[in-house]
Amino acid sequence: MSHNDGSESTYRLYDRALESLVGGVNSPVRADPRPTPAFVEHGDGAHVVDTDGNRYLDYIMGYGPLLLGHDLPEPVHEAVTETVTDGPMYGIPTEVEVELAEFIIDHVDSVDRLRFVNSGTEATAAAVRLARGHTDRNKIVVMQGGYHGGHESFLVDGDVEERSPSSAGVPPAFVDETIPVPFNDEAAIRDVFERHGSEIAAVLTEPLLGNHGIVLPVEGYHETLRDLCDDYGSLLIFDEVITGFRVGGLECAQGKYNVEPDLTTFAKVIGGGFPVGAIGGRAEIMQAFTPTGSVFESGTFNGHPVTMVAGLETLRFAKEHDVYTHVNELGERLRAGLQDIVEDHAPEYTVAGTDSMFKLLFTREAPETMAGHCTAGCKQRPDCPRFELSPKTGADVAAGKTDRWKRIFWPAMADRDVLLTPNQFESQFVSYAHTEADIERTLEAYQDVLSQSN
Numbered sequence: 001m002s003h004n005d006g007s008e009s010t011y012r013l014y015d016r017a018l019e020s021l022v023g024g025v026n027s028p029v030r031a032d033p034r035p036t037p038a039f040v041e042h043g044d045g046a047h048v049v050d051t052d053g054n055r056y057l058d059y060i061m062g063y064g065p066l067l068l069g070h071d072l073p074e075p076v077h078e079a080v081t082e083t084v085t086d087g088p089m090y091g092i093p094t095e096v097e098v099e100l101a102e103f104i105i106d107h108v109d110s111v112d113r114l115r116f117v118n119s120g121t122e123a124t125a126a127a128v129r130l131a132r133g134h135t136d137r138n139k140i141v142v143m144q145g146g147y148h149g150g151h152e153s154f155l156v157d158g159d160v161e162e163r164s165p166s167s168a169g170v171p172p173a174f175v176d177e178t179i180p181v182p183f184n185d186e187a188a189i190r191d192v193f194e195r196h197g198s199e200i201a202a203v204l205t206e207p208l209l210g211n212h213g214i215v216l217p218v219e220g221y222h223e224t225l226r227d228l229c230d231d232y233g234s235l236l237i238f239d240e241v242i243t244g245f246r247v248g249g250l251e252c253a254q255g256k257y258n259v260e261p262d263l264t265t266f267a268k269v270i271g272g273g274f275p276v277g278a279i280g281g282r283a284e285i286m287q288a289f290t291p292t293g294s295v296f297e298s299g300t301f302n303g304h305p306v307t308m309v310a311g312l313e314t315l316r317f318a319k320e321h322d323v324y325t326h327v328n329e330l331g332e333r334l335r336a337g338l339q340d341i342v343e344d345h346a347p348e349y350t351v352a353g354t355d356s357m358f359k360l361l362f363t364r365e366a367p368e369t370m371a372g373h374c375t376a377g378c379k380q381r382p383d384c385p386r387f388e389l390s391p392k393t394g395a396d397v398a399a400g401k402t403d404r405w406k407r408i409f410w411p412a413m414a415d416r417d418v419l420l421t422p423n424q425f426e427s428q429f430v431s432y433a434h435t436e437a438d439i440e441r442t443l444e445a446y447q448d449v450l451s452q453s454n
């Protein structure tokens with residue numbers, strides 16, 4: 001029975017979409033769910049309803065932006081509506097761009113200038129150009145399994161010895177200039193700096209790998225990156241597109257881990273559900289962007305008033321309503337519950353995540369005992385019995401049972417009306433709209449599915 005009499009069934013819509021959109025979708029991960037991707041009819045708090053009328057508890061949450069869930073709280077809704085009514089955009093500055101910049105600068109220590117763009121990809125591409133312009137060097141170091149969006153500089157696989165493009169259409173020149181290293185591997189990054197230090201414009205990393213199963217930093221890793229960048233005159237860029245104003249609350253992940261990057265990229269949460277990106281950092285570096293400097297950056301929609309007001313009111317709401325306490329407590333409860341479940345059922349799993357991010361990784365090996373483990377998800381504690389077996393790099397996550405996750409586990413959870421991100425690598429998010437009852441129901445579904453598939 002269709003929820004909305006006017007909407008077509010998911011099957012028919014997908015059939016139509018295949019004739020007008022590449023692969024029926026506008027971003028490849030959305031094609032993952034089988035047999036057909038669901039088409040959303042509407043969102044409702046922590047839930048989405050598809051065009052067949054199925055109501056799912058949603059942990060995709062737009063892949064990160066929807067900190068508050070699917071309903072814009074009243075002040076956000078009102079501000080967005082008012083701004084749209086005034087006129088959608090101008091190409092002339094507005095006050096709200098300044099206000100959102102001031103809010104971010106007030107809460108993130110390393111940032112005292114910003115440039116707003118329209119996506120995380122734009123932000124990381126511009127940050128790398130800025131680092132190259134500032135240092136007059138070309139090479140960048142990234143993490144294997146890190147994600148910075150779809151730009152040529154980041155579509156490179158391999159290591160310091162041998163590399164190749166990870167997509168067709170990437171010229172070899174980009175492959176020469178981008179060096180991937182394994183996350184959490186101090187020896188590997190030291191080796192790269194010893195060989196190429198004077199050519200490295202920047203190290204670009206997510207504070208935690210948030211698009212590859214969720215891998216937290218081992219203690220000391222960020223400090224090593226910071227020290228190496230300082231020693232060699234390279235910039236440290238934190239890509240906080242997914243962690244910004246989610247992990248570490250208003251201080252972001254750099255506050256939580258107490259590291260000060262030279263540049264930070266933001267997106268997702270700071271747009272309140274609208275397309276956004278931003279580059280932030282010390283004024284002395286940021287002023288190298290045009291018009292004050294000579295690193296070109298420009299955009300018709302940069303600082304779009306509707307996005308700016310949605311982001312600003314979302315962040316203000318988060319600050320005034322204990323949003324982070326709520327989502328982090330539920331996240332902790334969820335990870336702790338998952339830990340109990342995998343302890344009962346099969347230990348070859350790693351509970352990953354922090355704050356409001358979570359993922360159950362289908363790793364392959366189990367320690368002898370679960371005694372002494374972190375209680376609400378892997379924290380990369382060196383004295384944990386699981387430490388050696390817990391994923392520390394993107395490759396460790398990819399070595400898990402990713403097919404079983406996608407083909408057996410995901411559909412079984414969807415059958416129980418729990419909508420997870422459709423593969424082993426994409427993070428899942430708890431929003432302000434999720435409740436304790438939602439978490440209990442989710443844990444029951446995990447318990448049910450994992451005990452059946454053992």
Ligand SMILES: *Cc1c(COP(=O)(O)O)cnc(C)c1O
Pocket residue numbers: 118119120121122124147148149150206210211239240241242267268276277
């Ligand atoms: C999502 C994401 C991006 C890309 O952002 P888009 O807005 O999708 O272009 C870049 N970096 C990280 C860490 C992300 O999570």
